[in-house]
Amino acid sequence: MAQRMALSTNYAIAYAVKNCDVDVIAAYPITPQTTVVERLSEFVANGELDAEYIPVESEHSALSAVIGASAAGARVFTATASQGLALMHEVLFMASGMRLPIVMSIANRTLSMPLNIHNDHQDMMSSRDCGWIQIYISSAQEAHDTVIQAYRLAERLDILLPVCVCYDGYVLSHTYEPVEVRDKQKVLEYTPRVERPHVLDPDKPITMGVMALPNYTYEFKYQVVDALKRVPKALEEVDAEFADKFGVKYGLYEEYMCSDADVIMIALGAIASTARLAIDNLRSKGFRIGLFRPRLYRPIPVELWKSVLRKAKMLAIVDRAIAFGGCGGPLFSDVATMFINDSERPLMINFIAGIGGRDVTVRDLEQMGLMAFKSLEEGLKEQCIYFGVRGVDYGL
Amino acid sequence: MSELKKWFELPIGCTNIEPGSSLNNITAGWRVFTPVIDEKKCTKCYLCWAFCPENAIKIADDGFPKTDYRYCKGCGICSNECPAKAITMIRQEV
Amino acid sequence: MIMDYSMSTVKDLPREEYFASGHRLCQGCPEAIIARLVTKVLGPNLIVVTPTGCLEVSTSVYPETAWKIPWIHVAFENAAAVASGVEAAIRALQRKGLKYKGRKIHVVAIAGDGGTADIGLQALSGALERGHDFVYICMDNEAYMNTGIQRSGATPLKAWTTTTPVGSKWRGKLQLKKDIPAIAAAHGIPYVAVASISHLKDFAYKVKKAAEIDGPAYIHVQAPCPTGWRFDSSKTIEVARLGVLTGMWVLYEIERGVFKVTVPVPQRRPVEDYLMLQGRFRHLTKEEIEEVQRYVDEQVEKVNKRAGYTAIGPVVRL
Numbered sequence: 001m002a003q004r005m006a007l008s009t010n011y012a013i014a015y016a017v018k019n020c021d022v023d024v025i026a027a028y029p030i031t032p033q034t035t036v037v038e039r040l041s042e043f044v045a046n047g048e049l050d051a052e053y054i055p056v057e058s059e060h061s062a063l064s065a066v067i068g069a070s071a072a073g074a075r076v077f078t079a080t081a082s083q084g085l086a087l088m089h090e091v092l093f094m095a096s097g098m099r100l101p102i103v104m105s106i107a108n109r110t111l112s113m114p115l116n117i118h119n120d121h122q123d124m125m126s127s128r129d130c131g132w133i134q135i136y137i138s139s140a141q142e143a144h145d146t147v148i149q150a151y152r153l154a155e156r157l158d159i160l161l162p163v164c165v166c167y168d169g170y171v172l173s174h175t176y177e178p179v180e181v182r183d184k185q186k187v188l189e190y191t192p193r194v195e196r197p198h199v200l201d202p203d204k205p206i207t208m209g210v211m212a213l214p215n216y217t218y219e220f221k222y223q224v225v226d227a228l229k230r231v232p233k234a235l236e237e238v239d240a241e242f243a244d245k246f247g248v249k250y251g252l253y254e255e256y257m258c259s260d261a262d263v264i265m266i267a268l269g270a271i272a273s274t275a276r277l278a279i280d281n282l283r284s285k286g287f288r289i290g291l292f293r294p295r296l297y298r299p300i301p302v303e304l305w306k307s308v309l310r311k312a313k314m315l316a317i318v319d320r321a322i323a324f325g326g327c328g329g330p331l332f333s334d335v336a337t338m339f340i341n342d343s344e345r346p347l348m349i350n351f352i353a354g355i356g357g358r359d360v361t362v363r364d365l366e367q368m369g370l371m372a373f374k375s376l377e378e379g380l381k382e383q384c385i386y387f388g389v390r391g392v393d394y395g396l
Numbered sequence: 397m398s399e400l401k402k403w404f405e406l407p408i409g410c411t412n413i414e415p416g417s418s419l420n421n422i423t424a425g426w427r428v429f430t431p432v433i434d435e436k437k438c439t440k441c442y443l444c445w446a447f448c449p450e451n452a453i454k455i456a457d458d459g460f461p462k463t464d465y466r467y468c469k470g471c472g473i474c475s476n477e478c479p480a481k482a483i484t485m486i487r488q489e490v
Numbered sequence: 491m492i493m494d495y496s497m498s499t500v501k502d503l504p505r506e507e508y509f510a511s512g513h514r515l516c517q518g519c520p521e522a523i524i525a526r527l528v529t530k531v532l533g534p535n536l537i538v539v540t541p542t543g544c545l546e547v548s549t550s551v552y553p554e555t556a557w558k559i560p561w562i563h564v565a566f567e568n569a570a571a572v573a574s575g576v577e578a579a580i581r582a583l584q585r586k587g588l589k590y591k592g593r594k595i596h597v598v599a600i601a602g603d604g605g606t607a608d609i610g611l612q613a614l615s616g617a618l619e620r621g622h623d624f625v626y627i628c629m630d631n632e633a634y635m636n637t638g639i640q641r642s643g644a645t646p647l648k649a650w651t652t653t654t655p656v657g658s659k660w661r662g663k664l665q666l667k668k669d670i671p672a673i674a675a676a677h678g679i680p681y682v683a684v685a686s687i688s689h690l691k692d693f694a695y696k697v698k699k700a701a702e703i704d705g706p707a708y709i710h711v712q713a714p715c716p717t718g719w720r721f722d723s724s725k726t727i728e729v730a731r732l733g734v735l736t737g738m739w740v741l742y743e744i745e746r747g748v749f750k751v752t753v754p755v756p757q758r759r760p761v762e763d764y765l766m767l768q769g770r771f772r773h774l775t776k777e778e779i780e781e782v783q784r785y786v787d788e789q790v791e792k793v794n795k796r797a798g799y800t801a802i803g804p805v806v807r808l
Contacts, residue, residue: 023582026575050586052578057616061571064564064613068539068575071562073589074582076575094564099409160408193588198411200560200576202535202595207412207555209563216552219403220410226403401553410552418512418549418556426517446500446690447727449522451511467511471518471716472724485724 014039016147023074026065059084082109096131101154118357261290278365427470437482444474518723570617603644674708688731720769751801
């Protein structure tokens with residue numbers, strides 16, 4: 001039976017993993033992810049989940065162990081954040097290159113230095129082009145449902161890619177919300193076991209993780225490129241099947257008041273929830289502004305995004321990560337790139353905000369919106385604004 | 397380049413689904429010295445077979461070890477280890 | 491099929507081969523001998539995990555593979571972690587009745603000394619501590635051979651490598667070899683053994699025993715490398731044998747805490763018989779060889795004390 005419970009996003013994820021009947025979990029504690037795997041270890045300890053829980057000695061080993069387990073045919077899960085994700089970095093590419101349907105939740109947290117346990121997206125953005133499907137969510141319920149969808153998506157034979165479900169550390173990970181925990185039987189019907197073509201099996205011995213020379217490496221890597229191309233449509237299907245089964249649909253992105261907007265604000269994750277209020281306030285003052293929250297961020301469904309964004313005169317892109325020495329934040333760079341060859345395209349302004357858990361308030365977002373309108377009227381003075389840093393004044 | 401497979405012809409996920417396909421790689425060209433087994437001296441102890449890094453010595457139906465020269469790299473371990481001194485390394489004619 | 495413990499000669503080794511010809515390991519490579527033997531003894535219900543290294547790059551270059559049993563490589567430092575995952579998956583899937591039904595599948599990691607003693611030590615320690623039912627075999631060629639003979643924690647005292655050159659200030663490696671089997675044993679695992687390819691029966695017996703024991707087992711096998719140690723490719727087994735006969739490579743096992751020398755050496759050969767076969771020790775002076783001899787004598791004394799008798803005898807010069 002479905003159950004309505006007050007759960008933090010971390011716990012909402014743990015319940016989803018339990019109801020997907022995973023076989024192997026390997027994880028290492030790291031704030032603010034830890035309560036996910038604490039709860040999972042309780043499920044295993046009390047027999048609610050029949051799985052092997054591997055308390056590994058590092059995140060590098062966590063991902064390595066779930067790669068081994070997934071290669072042996074198991075349904076697997078791991079979770080991490082921040083430095084843990086950075087420590088996994090090389091292994092991320094191996095998981096996608098080996099086409100293993102691993103699901104990992106990431107409670108996004110900044111990267112040292114300075115050491116800081118609070119939220120921004122620096123961890124994931126530093127690993128964003130690693131061949132994983134990346135979905136950013138903005139509520140505990142969405143996290144719960146997305147983990148279930150992630151198994152369905154990852155294990156599709158036309159996809160077979162690892163998926164990470166990203167959510168803001170503390171802001172979401174530790175915030176309790178009412179969550180409908182989906183009925184286990186229905187979850188298992190939705191995520192049936194599939195026979196994968198490539199697993200370790202003495203009856204059909206194969207060699208996994210080959211070495212390749214320049215003559216074959218590119219072709220193996222292109223397989224990942226190709227599989228990622230299929231993801232947007234596959235996620236739409238997976239989402240539609242989810243809606244049939246559970247009555248909720250998330251889509252590949254969320255748009256709010258975008259249809260007539262002169263300025264569209266783009267933000268991932270929790271900031272987007274706050275931004276709705278800012279949009280409402282600015283709308284009430286007569287500013288035609290909308291909000292676009294990407295859900296599927298890797299791969300980017302370029303044409304879908306553009307179909308919404310191209311109507312605006314100005315895009316205000318809020319990045320919760322710094323691309324040191326780059327042309328702007330990572331989200332900004334992505335959006336700018338998708339319009340680069342269009343003769344008519346919106347202007348774009350980039351706000352770097354919320355670094356290291358700095359609050360991004362409704363008022364902050366209103367101010368960003370106003371700065372976007374001002375830049376639209378008076379011309380763009382600064383393309384990338386490090387918003388709210390004490391000691392920096394852009395005169396806007 | 398024509399014999400190289402296209403991306404969609406490769407097995408998925410950096411795997412190789414043809415176990416033991418290294419047999420396609422003939423390593424005879426590595427060899428400088430060639431082992432020759434004198435069956436008159438051979439005592440069929442099979443140490444040469446057990447030690448061969450190339451898995452290139454097979455036990456024939458007559459019980460004698462035979463070298464598969466397609467794969468023998470000519471390392472000389474069989475000759476060095478043969479207790480009966482039945483294996484001689486002979487310089488390969490080019 | 492697993493061979494019988496009572497194997498009396500190498501003739502009794504299984505005839506089945508799961509490690510194919512045509513691999514690209516060097517002439518006289520000990521790793522090929524080890525891979526062949528391990529897969530022979532434990533195949534075909536066997537999954538092998540190999541970290542990045544000579545064995546991996548020489549056996550899996552697409553489109554060819556030497557492996558006829560399921561095999562996986564992921565990275566350099568994580569063989570024990572990957573093996574942990576494979577073992578846990580088998581355990582879970584068997585319990586749930588989903589896969590690998592009704593048989594024992596051996597999980598064996600075969601790694602080099604760099605992937606074991608240095609970069610992979612953390613993952614190995616974690617896996618041993620967690621008690622996974624798997625076998626970890628370290629093929630110790632005492633340096634990073636795949637990248638071109640750089641020193642590792644397992645390189646012995648005074649050995650030349652490309653990063654322990656012989657110069658006016660350095661004379662090969664200045665430090666002692668890291669005792670990895672002792673580190674493995676310190677985890678309190680049920681089985682630790684040291685083996686040599688010169689003693690195949692002993693090695694095969696240890697591999698089989700390690701696989702059959704419930705829980706983690708560690709085997710440390712010497713892998714004399716013709717390329718890196720600078721000796722003729724025909725001498726691989728001979729060098730390994732001299733390692734044993736000089737007391738520099740003592741063959742022992744520790745089964746549930748009980749230490750036993752499995753191949754006693756009543757009369758020891760002087761260390762120079764072993765050292766002088768190898769170019770990596772060619773720079774050693776008479777005094778330096780004596781220093782190595784004294785060190786080995788001390789080690790042998792410790793072994794004999796632990797064995798409770800003179801398992802390794804005195805040096806006898808022929």
